[in-house]
Amino acid sequence: MRSELRSLGKKKYRLILVYLIAGLLFVSIIVGSSTWYGQRAQAKRKRNVIFMVSDGFGPASETYARTYFQATQALEHPYGYQLPLDKLLVGSSRTQSSSSLVTDSAAGATAFSCALKSYNGAVGVDPDQKPCGTVLEAAKARGMNTGLVVTSRITHATPAAFSAHVTGRDSESRIAEQQMGEYALGRQVDLLFGGGKCFFLPNETNDGCRLDGRDLWSQYQEEGWATLDTREGFDTLEPTGASLPLMGLFALDHMSYELDRDPKEQPALHEMTHKALEILGAESRQEETGFFLLIEGSRIDMAAHDNDPAAHVHDIAEYQRTVEVVKAFVDSHPETVMISVSDHETGGLTLGMQPGKEYPEYIWYPEVIQRVQNSSWAVGQALSRVDGGVKAKRAALIHSLLPESLGISDATDEEIAFLVDPEQGDIDIEFYLGRMVSRRANVGWTTHGHTGVDVNLYAYGMEAEALRGNHDNTDLGIFVSRFLGLDLPSITDKLNQIILYGWSHG
């Protein structure tokens, strides 16, 4: 009995030993393979960031666009309708720069791209005017594909701050060179869609606006860039066979306001975005890398500078269409995060405005804006082309431009007098026209410039929840950097090891 028990005890002991050894083996295999797996997953990790900037789009503009569409398209957009962005709201972003409580687009974009505060006018440089590595460059260093899709000149502040380093945003000739790869890091951008071809053309040609006689467009075409500058070329571009690097610039200057855009001449922002996502998506699928894509609704801001409510709302609507395209991409590519944020508010827009002493009527009139057919800028251009002096201009205004283009049939003598002879006033004609429409719609603006209010922050997709709350604009650069596992300081080091030629003049 006893020996039986003892031998049972021995057996048990041996059994436990066997289990222990087996268990240790098992655990070590699991730990080993998971480390191995982790490393592999890290190396092959394919993640995409789609960073959308709605330039100059404040919280009031979101309300404005939503209620405009509710009021003017009540059938499609009944009470309770939300814009695509409304559904992606996660928080807000603080916007001040290192030099001012009111940022400009260059410092605003540098906060996103380099994750640091810089001064107004800074493009990819820190407050000491030293170049700072951007998330686009750091993504490239990780083997990812990169792209810029905008409606401004591609050399304008926002896209420039991700892809160039100059001490002042006006150095657009230099920015164009850097975007082609003429700087310390070499070429970083794989795909560029937007306007601003003139900064790639020599100064002494009609279409060129460079400061020198270089023809970057032809030079880089010869060096292997795929180039496009027509609607037809855009339409026939097959996303699967597209070769990178690829540059499509569809206007010499900024692309048109959505309100003025001729679809036979220029693609819309959502179309450029769709094509860019197809191209970068296919490319990164093949190469098992992810991509970083910047998309900017650039001209929402410019319409607000003009205090032009109609051009503003139509560019916002086009941006919202673009958001839907991006959201659909995220839905089918779950390893992606999209962020949408503004660099700052522009115009100080308010809905409801009545000067005067009487108790105000609480109302604004979307239908006034619905009657507008052209941007104030386009009307100003048309007016400047009218020959025949004051009399001819007056006739053009009263009989066609104001009623047909702006839906205004009650212009006052004072307004007409200003418009036929704008020299007498101290504001630009497109500003004045924008204000004429705004006054009639009871829509107010406090400025032709930017304001310092917080802007809305929207995000969707992988880890989007991490952006909940109120953030500094620089936090968005930090988020992208962490999400993709980027090393911004090493890029900054590389940029500062090499003295950039032409640096002093930007």
Ligand SMILES: *[C@@H]1O[C@H](CO)[C@@H](O)[C@H](O)[C@H]1NC(C)=O
């Ligand atoms: C054009 O650029 C060349 C240098 O490439 C310069 O010599 C010339 O003065 C420029 N012309 C104008 C009109 O700016």
Ligand SMILES: *[C@@H]1O[C@H](CO)[C@@H](O)[C@H](O)[C@H]1NC(C)=O
């Ligand atoms: C206004 O838009 C219409 C329709 O797109 C266009 O035919 C017309 O030429 C434009 N007018 C101006 C002044 O730009």
